[in-house]
Structure formats: structure tokens, C-alpha cells
Amino acid sequence: xxxxSYWEERENDLESELNKSALWAVTYGDLMSYLxxxxxxxxxxxxxxxxxxxxxxxxxxxxxSKDAQSIQHLFSRHGTQKIARLDIGENKIRIVFxxxxxxxxxxxxxxxxxxxxxxxxxxAIEELPNPIQVEGHxxxxxxxxxxxxxxxxELSAARAFAVLRFLEINGIPQQRLSAIGYxxxxxxxxxxxxEGRTANRRxxxxxxxxxx
Numbered sequence: 001x002x003x004x005s006y007w008e009e010r011e012n013d014l015e016s017e018l019n020k021s022a023l024w025a026v027t028y029g030d031l032m033s034y035l036x037x038x039x040x041x042x043x044x045x046x047x048x049x050x051x052x053x054x055x056x057x058x059x060x061x062x063x064x065s066k067d068a069q070s071i072q073h074l075f076s077r078h079g080t081q082k083i084a085r086l087d088i089g090e091n092k093i094r095i096v097f098x099x100x101x102x103x104x105x106x107x108x109x110x111x112x113x114x115x116x117x118x119x120x121x122x123x124a125i126e127e128l129p130n131p132i133q134v135e136g137h138x139x140x141x142x143x144x145x146x147x148x149x150x151x152x153x154e155l156s157a158a159r160a161f162a163v164l165r166f167l168e169i170n171g172i173p174q175q176r177l178s179a180i181g182y183x184x185x186x187x188x189x190x191x192x193x194x195e196g197r198t199a200n201r202r203x204x205x206x207x208x209x210x211x212x
Contacts, residue, residue, distance in 0.1 A: 001177070016117070017149075023127070038150065059116075060136070068093055068127060070127075071086075071093050071124070072088070072137045081100065083120065084096055084117075092206045092209060094205070094207075095121060095206075095207070096202055096203075097117075097202060097203045097205075098202050099137075099203060100198070101114065102114040102118075102203055106144060107149055108148075108159045108161075110162050110166060118158055119170060122167060125172065125205075128170055128171060129176075129205065130208055130210055131177075131207075132206065132208070133177050133178045133179070133180065134161075134162055134163045134177070134179045134203065134204070134205055134206070135178070135180055135204040135206060136155070136156030136160035136161075136181040136203060136204070137157070137183070137184075137187075137200060137202045138155055138161075138183055138184050138200065139184055139187070139200055139201050140184040140191040140197075142188070143155060143185070151183065153181055153185075154183055155162065155183075156181035157179070157180070158181070160179040160181050161179045163179070163203055164177050164178070164179040167205075171190045186200070188200055
């Protein structure tokens, strides 16, 4: 009888030891479950943000497409295509004037003949809320020494600012306007021919895509 009790006690002790040693497996399993739930939540959250970003990009593209259509309509309605070229890109719409139309050679003063031409541009873009950036470009021929501008860079910037001032004086809000001069560093054609140099001397009025 004593022997049976002894072995029963030993079996109970052994079972208790086995149960205790198995507790780590339960804890480990719980931990893995929590980690799996945590990473699933992270994945779902990141996927949702990705969908939201895609929808925002698509919405912005749709808005810009509408802007482009509006600008094309205004451009045509005001006859601007007769005096400038319209280029539509992914992020901006360019109204391109060849420099001789707006400025005399080496000058950053708008020609009087340019005023009604730019006024047509104002009428075409004043109804739009988009930011507007004016770019000045020149050919690669060096500036004549002794002139007002020391480099093509300065000349292009002065011309861009002259157009910006005209737009601002004629009603385009200041907060929508900016100007930059690129000098000869962004040519559209070769500077080795008269035709190429003429194409490179230009003013671009860029209607930029809005951020939504």
C-alpha cells in the first residue's frame, strides 16, 4: 500500500513537472499570435494609405486635365494661339513666346507692341487659380560688353521679371506668380543655326499643376 502511494505520488510529481515545462509553449504561442495580428494590422493600414494616395494622385490628375481643357478653351477663345505656342505637359502648361515678339535684342524692356499680346494672355489665365511661373531663356551668344546686363543669365531673369510685373499690374494675384531666368542653359534647339538661336530666345508663361 505504501509502495502504491509512493508511485502515485511520483506520477503526480512527474505530471506536474511536465505541465510546468510546457507552459513556455503556451506563452510562446500566444506571443506569435499577437505578433501575427500586429503585422496584419500594419499591412492593412499601409494598404489603406496606399489606396488613399493613389486616389489622391488620380484626383489631382483629373483636376489638372480639367485645368488643361479650360486653358485650351480660353487660349482659343482669346486668340492667343495666333501669337504664342501652347504646350501641355503632365505638370504644367506652357505658353511660349519667342523673345523678339516681346523684347528688342539685348533688352529687358517690353516692347509697346507686346502689351496687347500679353493682355490677351492675362484674359486667358485670370479666370484660373493655378500658380504661374514665368521663365526667361536666351541663346548662347555672349552679351555685348558694356551693356546693362552682364550675362545671358541676368538678361533672361530680367525679361522674366518684366513679364511677371506686367501680369501682376494687370490683375494676376502676386501669390500666384514667380519668375526665373535660365540664360542659355535650357535650349530647345541647337545654337549653331540662326533658326535654332531664335527658338531658344523665348519667354515661357507656365501654368503649373495645383496641389490638392
